[in-house]
Amino acid sequence: MVKKLALLFVLAAASVWADGLSLTIGPPVAAQLAMPTKKFFGIFAVRINGCADVSKAQLKASGEGIVGDERRSAPTEPAATLTPGTYMVSRQWGNDGKWVVAVSATCGSETAGAIVPTHLNNMVREGIQLLPHAPTKAETDAALKAFNPAQ
């Protein structure tokens, strides 16, 4: 009986995790109505999908840019919204150069990531990469190199 229950539990867990951890990236308006007061401004919203307990999920983001010939990093702390598992990412760097944001999420032992090109206060939807892991430095550099924002 115990073995059967354990098997059922494993099967149920497998179905829950079948989709795996993933991220949805959207414009700020997707999360804005769930933002606490005075934190409406952001460049994009992130939603963590496929996490059984989003209260234990972690999200990190870092602006990765090239200004002139200099490679720069600018960590930015995603702001949690009132909707569990949904965050707003804001810009922590200046107007110069070109920038992408490397996003990584963990839920238990799983990770997922995304690279989001940005232009000033907007994300550039066409260049978004959704990854089944945290972005590597090589992936981020390649995305930066390929990204040519409209001036």
Place this chain on the structure above:
Amino acid sequence: MSERPKDEKFVHDALDRLPVVEAPDSIWRSIEASLDAPARAPERRVFWPRYRWAFAVATAALVAGIGLYWRTANRPHWEVTLTRAGKTTQEAVRAGDWLQTDASSTAEVRVGTIGTVEVSPHTRLRIVTTRPDEHRISLQHGQIKATITAPPKLFFVDTKSATAVDLGCQYTMNVDDYGNGLLNVTVGWVAFEWQGRQSLVPAGAQCRTHATAGPGTPYFEDAPKALVNALEDFDFANGGETSVGAILANARQRDTLTLWHLLSRVAPPLRAQIFDKMISLAPLPKGITRDKVLALDPQTLETWKNELAWTW
């Protein structure tokens, strides 16, 4: 002892020799008045007895004036920075005040502690309410840019044909004397409302309003021109089915914003066509069913809109 009786006799004799004369009437009246006096209440001494009512009225007016001044001085107000020909001045405006700019002037209004309103040239507006739970202006004509960082539904802009309800946002709004205008949202959301009709306008989108029809259907700024023209016909020129056909033919994925609004503004046969177009542009999320959408179930439509927003 012998001298005194002699003097008394002399006086008595002298008195006998005096003639008897009747006292004048005035003396008797005076005596009678004196006799009556103890029976009457003592007369009060009042300063300026003739002007006591005027004094009372003046005092009341003074008290009322002080009260009115105190109330006015302590009434919530907004600070205004007026710029005219490069020179700036500070003013305070209160509910009921008008603010007007001309060709060479602009103004910036600090809306309590919740944000600012930039007033463009040739604009006239009235401050309607300055309460902490409701900040409201009436835009007669011209253009304003509002930046509000407050919980939703604290800041309102009335026009003749629509009210813009802030949902945490930044937007510009212009309107003419007749009530025709355009709302353009740059951050967040604005609800554009009039007589039970509501258009929800997110950042990057805009919405026209017309004096006789109220707010139209919102669309993204980069929407195809053909879609925008067809929408104008649908909203304000009775374009009907022909317009909807043109809208559907030109809609892109993010134009589901426009299509979502149209669902509740058309008859059921057209509603089904719009639904089919929408799910061809963005997959139907879990929990959203065709039947509930076509029945305009409010919770279903709200959930679907929130999901669609991730694709805009």
